[in-house]
Amino acid sequence: xxxxxxxxxxxxxxxxxxxxxxxxxxxxxxxxxxxxxxxxxxxxxxxxxxxxxxxxxxxxxxxxxxxxxxxxxxxxxxxxxxxxxxxxxxxxxxxxxxxxxxxxxxxxxxxxx
Amino acid sequence: xxxxxxxxxxxxxxxxxxxxxxxxxxxxxxxxxxxxxxxxxxxxxxxxxxxxxxxxxxxxxxxxxxxxxxxxxxxxxxxxxxxxxxxxxxxxxxxxxxxxxxxxxxxxxxxx
Numbered sequence: 130x131x132x133x134x135x136x137x138x139x140x141x142x143x144x145x146x147x148x149x150x151x152x153x154x155x156x157x158x159x160x161x162x163x164x165x166x167x168x169x170x171x172x173x174x175x176x177x178x179x180x181x182x183x184x185x186x187x188x189x190x191x192x193x194x195x196x197x198x199x200x201x202x203x204x205x206x207x208x209x210x211x212x213x214x215x216x217x218x219x220x221x222x223x224x225x226x227x228x229x230x231x232x233x234x235x236x237x238x239x240x241x242x
Numbered sequence: 243x244x245x246x247x248x249x250x251x252x253x254x255x256x257x258x259x260x261x262x263x264x265x266x267x268x269x270x271x272x273x274x275x276x277x278x279x280x281x282x283x284x285x286x287x288x289x290x291x292x293x294x295x296x297x298x299x300x301x302x303x304x305x306x307x308x309x310x311x312x313x314x315x316x317x318x319x320x321x322x323x324x325x326x327x328x329x330x331x332x333x334x335x336x337x338x339x340x341x342x343x344x345x346x347x348x349x350x351x352x353x354x
Contacts (some may be wrong), residue, residue: 132249133285148343160340162341162342169346170330170346171248171331171344171345171346171347172286172331172333172344174341174342174343174344174346177341179340187341188343219285219286221285228276228291228292228293229288229291230276230278230288230291230342231342232288233278233285233286233287234273234285235283235284235285235305236284236285
């Protein structure tokens with residue numbers, strides 16, 4: 130979706146290094162989310178934000194932190210990457226209504242070696 | 243503890259026939275339910291939704307049914323087309339939380 134950009138699209142990093150993934154939206158949506166997708170687990174919520182500087186934990190937040198200093202940007206940081214954090218990470222924005230659903234970005238494939 | 247479950251990891255259907263994807267949930271506080279479709283190397287895209295005050299919602303070839311007493315919803319695709327081949331996720335949320343819990347997904351393959 131052109132309104133949500135995730136960067137980088139692919140990244141390989143070493144165990145123990147910090148990693149930051151970026152999500153940028155042009156939709157002016159209040160809510161933003163970070164999910165990870167893993168085989169057998171579907172999509173699991175890591176952290177979400179309901180406004181600038183307002184964030185909260187999701188289902189699998191351990192080892193991750195987030196920041197949102199502007200409406201359009203939501204950063205996900207892995208403080209010290211581990212192999213268990215190898216995954217595909219999706220950012221989402223919205224919803225405008227409870228029945229409207231999220232809009233997802235194209236994802237970031239992260240490999241921790 | 244998986245609050246939203248999709249017990250069939252995969253499903254194969256002939257083109258033109260009906261595809262039925264199922265989803266069960268455990269949290270009785272869930273009020274809103276969505277289905278998403280995901281193609282490889284792309285983000286999920288919103289397909290159809292339903293609130294707990296309804297038991298059916300239809301949009302073209304896609305219909306979602308909700309059985310609140312059984313905590314079960316299903317997505318019907320009629321007729322199925324090869325372009326429908328994708329992974330389908332159901333998701334649920336409580337009113338006012340704007341936070342969706344997703345199932346594990348079902349991979350649908352429509353055979354030409």
